[in-house]
Amino acid sequence: MTATELPASLMATLPGQHYTDPAIFALEQSRIFESMWFCAVRCDDLDKPGAFQTVQIGRESVLVARDRGGRLNAFLNVCRHRGARLCIEEQGEVKRSLQCPYHAWTYGLDGKLIAAPNLQGMPDVDRSEYGLHRLHLREWLGYAWVCLADEPPSFEDTVIADVSARLGDEGEIDAYDVASLKLGKRIRYDVKANWKQIIENFMECYHCATIHPELTEVLPEFADGFAAQYYVGHGAEFGSDVQGFTVDGSEGVQRIPGVGEHQDRRYYAITVRPQVFVNLVPDHVILHRMFPLTPERTLVDCDWLYLPEVVESGQDLSRSVELFHRVNQQDFDACERCQLAMGSRSYANGGVLVPSEHHIGAFHEWVRERIESTSDGAAR
Numbered sequence: 001m002t003a004t005e006l007p008a009s010l011m012a013t014l015p016g017q018h019y020t021d022p023a024i025f026a027l028e029q030s031r032i033f034e035s036m037w038f039c040a041v042r043c044d045d046l047d048k049p050g051a052f053q054t055v056q057i058g059r060e061s062v063l064v065a066r067d068r069g070g071r072l073n074a075f076l077n078v079c080r081h082r083g084a085r086l087c088i089e090e091q092g093e094v095k096r097s098l099q100c101p102y103h104a105w106t107y108g109l110d111g112k113l114i115a116a117p118n119l120q121g122m123p124d125v126d127r128s129e130y131g132l133h134r135l136h137l138r139e140w141l142g143y144a145w146v147c148l149a150d151e152p153p154s155f156e157d158t159v160i161a162d163v164s165a166r167l168g169d170e171g172e173i174d175a176y177d178v179a180s181l182k183l184g185k186r187i188r189y190d191v192k193a194n195w196k197q198i199i200e201n202f203m204e205c206y207h208c209a210t211i212h213p214e215l216t217e218v219l220p221e222f223a224d225g226f227a228a229q230y231y232v233g234h235g236a237e238f239g240s241d242v243q244g245f246t247v248d249g250s251e252g253v254q255r256i257p258g259v260g261e262h263q264d265r266r267y268y269a270i271t272v273r274p275q276v277f278v279n280l281v282p283d284h285v286i287l288h289r290m291f292p293l294t295p296e297r298t299l300v301d302c303d304w305l306y307l308p309e310v311v312e313s314g315q316d317l318s319r320s321v322e323l324f325h326r327v328n329q330q331d332f333d334a335c336e337r338c339q340l341a342m343g344s345r346s347y348a349n350g351g352v353l354v355p356s357e358h359h360i361g362a363f364h365e366w367v368r369e370r371i372e373s374t375s376d377g378a379a380r
């Protein structure tokens with residue numbers, strides 16, 4: 001049976017080629033990752049002037065640095081002289097300026113070219129013309145979101161709208177005061193799968209009963225396969241004998257004070273297009289950032305965030321972290337297992353989506369619209 005002959009109740013997925021083809025990935029890089037707001041770095045990771053990080057956004061290496069006034073700035077990580085990669089390190093700290101190791105052009109932390117040595121006999125370089133290429137940056141939830149487009153889409157109509165579309169009640173995420181939380185744990189996962197596998201997996205819960213024994217103990221309704229993101233404003237309720245969102249259902253840590261009674265003992269999962277997942281529980285927030293590197297490889301940085309006093313007290317967070325760490329491993333194993341088959345003739349026309357996965361169909365439609373659009377950044 002081909003995709004076009006499916007019964008009306010079943011939807012086709014994207015064909016396998018969408019998960020392996022470098023040409024399709026290149027379109028996604030330019031029309032999705034380089035055109036939308038991309039959650040790049042955690043602001044707290046750059047805690048002093050001179051601290052910087054480099055991240056991959058689409059085809060570009062991006063440098064995010066804190067300047068002497070305390071402001072975060074984002075630039076393309078490319079020297080304006082002959083194009084050397086300015087910073088090779090993933091993170092580091094400089095005193096006052098960033099110096100290119102090739103001919104020592106030197107840039108301020110605000111991106112201005114401040115020195116270009118040994119230019120005797122050469123025409124003067126107009127320093128104001130050769131500063132680093134600056135990118136748009138917006139801080140939200142304690143992260144720096146960067147947009148490579150010349151004219152970025154509205155942050156409110158894209159990133160914030162994704163969150164409120166899921167949570168329904170406007171401002172509900174504000175109750176968790178995510179920007180004030182501190183990093184309790186970060187784990188990086190190097191996933192041998194296309195970024196869309198990871199999103200699709202996160203959006204559905206059909207697989208929960210099969211691969212997530214610990215999670216379905218804590219959230220019994222997940223055993224029925226209802227998608228965590230299926231209903232607007234629906235938080236999955238903890239089981240009646242569960243005390244906290246931990247690997248064994250034991251008590252968690254201090255609850256975030258703004259969390260209301262209606263959000264207590266509930267789990268909310270949100271996908272922020274194109275590469276972020278936010279999970280909210282009463283005592284912590286789990287935020288995943290994906291960095292798609294190739295059609296078949298994606299880095300995922302997962303942050304566990306708690307109240308500052310919880311992190312500073314040195315409390316044992318291991319049972320709390322372990323629950324979602326196992327969920328991540330179980331999910332990423334499943335994504336890698338699917339990725340292995342994406343080049344098979346058997347999947348050339350794709351697969352099918354059962355009814356509880358129908359919102360994955362909406363995600364596929366969105367991806368297709370983006371990559372088929374002719375103007376970068378215009379479509380939403």
Ligand code: FES
Binds near residue numbers: 080083103
């Ligand atoms: Fe950077 Fe020459 S390439 S100073």
Ligand code: FE
Binds near residue numbers: 201208327
């Ligand atoms: Fe899962």
